[in-house]
Amino acid sequence: MTSGVDLGRPQTQAVGSDEDVVRVRQLVRTVAVAAKLSLVDQTKVVTAASELARNTLVYGGGGSVEVSTVDNGRKQGIKILFADSGPGIADLNLALTDGYTTGGGLGLGLSGARRLVDEFDIQTAPGQGTRITITKWSR
Amino acid sequence: MALNADESGRLVDVLSRHVDRITRRWAEVVAAQLRGRLSQAELIRQGQELHRALLDALGKGAVDLTSEEATELRAVLAEFSRGQARQGFSATETATGVFALKDALLTVLDSDQSEGTLRDYVGFSALVDQMGLFTFETYVRTRESLIADQAEQLLELSTPVVKLWEGVVAVPLVGTLDSARAQVVMERLLQTLVDTGSPYAIIDITGVPAVDTQVAQHILKTVVAARLMGADCIISGIRPQIAQTIVALGIEFGDIATKASLADALRHVLRLTGVETGRRQSRREA
Numbered sequence A: 001m002t003s004g005v006d007l008g009r010p011q012t013q014a015v016g017s018d019e020d021v022v023r024v025r026q027l028v029r030t031v032a033v034a035a036k037l038s039l040v041d042q043t044k045v046v047t048a049a050s051e052l053a054r055n056t057l058v059y060g061g062g063g064s065v066e067v068s069t070v071d072n073g074r075k076q077g078i079k080i081l082f083a084d085s086g087p088g089i090a091d092l093n094l095a096l097t098d099g100y101t102t103g104g105g106l107g108l109g110l111s112g113a114r115r116l117v118d119e120f121d122i123q124t125a126p127g128q129g130t131r132i133t134i135t136k137w138s139r
Numbered sequence B: 001m002a003l004n005a006d007e008s009g010r011l012v013d014v015l016s017r018h019v020d021r022i023t024r025r026w027a028e029v030v031a032a033q034l035r036g037r038l039s040q041a042e043l044i045r046q047g048q049e050l051h052r053a054l055l056d057a058l059g060k061g062a063v064d065l066t067s068e069e070a071t072e073l074r075a076v077l078a079e080f081s082r083g084q085a086r087q088g089f090s091a092t093e094t095a096t097g098v099f100a101l102k103d104a105l106l107t108v109l110d111s112d113q114s115e116g117t118l119r120d121y122v123g124f125s126a127l128v129d130q131m132g133l134f135t136f137e138t139y140v141r142t143r144e145s146l147i148a149d150q151a152e153q154l155l156e157l158s159t160p161v162v163k164l165w166e167g168v169v170a171v172p173l174v175g176t177l178d179s180a181r182a183q184v185v186m187e188r189l190l191q192t193l194v195d196t197g198s199p200y201a202i203i204d205i206t207g208v209p210a211v212d213t214q215v216a217q218h219i220l221k222t223v224v225a226a227r228l229m230g231a232d233c234i235i236s237g238i239r240p241q242i243a244q245t246i247v248a249l250g251i252e253f254g255d256i257a258t259k260a261s262l263a264d265a266l267r268h269v270l271r272l273t274g275v276e277t278g279r280r281q282s283r284r285e286a
């Protein structure tokens, strides 16, 4: 084992500060390399993770990120779960609209992250927190 | 545990009658621990100052360190531990410097049984413990602010703005561009534009591993601010994987010039300035 990542077990990173967002990016990068993603796909999934982890921190009031490798028999991939128990998102369609922001951002984090990955699943409701799962497959 | 009036009265008495012995014994104990890292004269001076502040506080009627009458004593202790922290002494060494007061007082009590009671000593000991903890806390706070200062200096060092050419400054960004660094970058770039009177700035992102919307927003803000000052920015070092990610995210750099490499960006600027000023001027002169 050279990367220091146990491919069998998911790795968890708490998200409570800006430094934690950096740690999420580093963890995702390491696992994406281990899952044999191309440089472009690594960069895409790292960037998507950066967006979603920052949302977890800023809008979700902190939470956690779980990173694991997945294998569907034909190819390997990386799967990441972002979970917070913040206010949740009332109007998901609106939140996923390019340019929509309630925090003075560019409003491209959620929608952009969805475009950067292969699978994007989101579970959220007012007062119920937010759980987003993304997957990126190697080509 | 607070001192009562009797106890502090007797302590004032002992402390004021044995100034020299207490100060000397204190200096001895501390010197043994510091093993020559402070001169004897300096130690004696510190011991005298501590002694004076302590005597002053007790004399005014301080019952513990939080007393109004102990304000001056707290200031002396804070100054003492700040000095220790800056000179690189450890937290333990700093606190022990205060605890050595117990040792010093004991020596005096030991030699003369009539001086004070065990109760007095216990009361005094509790006060010194408070002083030690207070010193320890000040020490930690000083170290923290020293570390924060150093981090800030590192930040400054890691964001160099260089004059690349006459009228062209460049800032190579390396690593993660968090909000704190982005702020420093923007300020330094704008200041350098003023200082050098440069109409062009190149922001090179070759060393930035991922450009997310936050990084992009910082860059966009910097470009707009530079524009307000009459300078044009070029973004360079956009590698293929970054370009594709930016497109998928939906970030638009609008009419901001972007180039693959720093060299391309410089060539671009030189072409602009060459046409507008250099050649035309030299021809006119000829």
Ligand SMILES: Nc1ncnc2c1ncn2[C@@H]1O[C@H](COP(=O)(O)OP(=O)(O)O)[C@@H](O)[C@H]1O
Binding pocket: A051, A055, A056, A059, A060, A084, A086, A087, A088, A089, A095, A096, A100, A101, A102, A103, A104, A105, A106, A107, A108, A109, A110, A111, A130, B213
């Ligand atoms: N984890 C979350 N919890 C609550 N609200 C969220 C969460 N993530 C995103 N949002 C909402 O969706 C909006 C759009 O998010 P995003 O596309 O990342 O844009 P930005 O971060 O620039 O505001 C946010 O402004 C916020 O209102």
Ligand SMILES: [Mg+2]
Binding pocket: A051, A054, A055, A105, A108, A109, A110
């Ligand atoms: Mg966002």
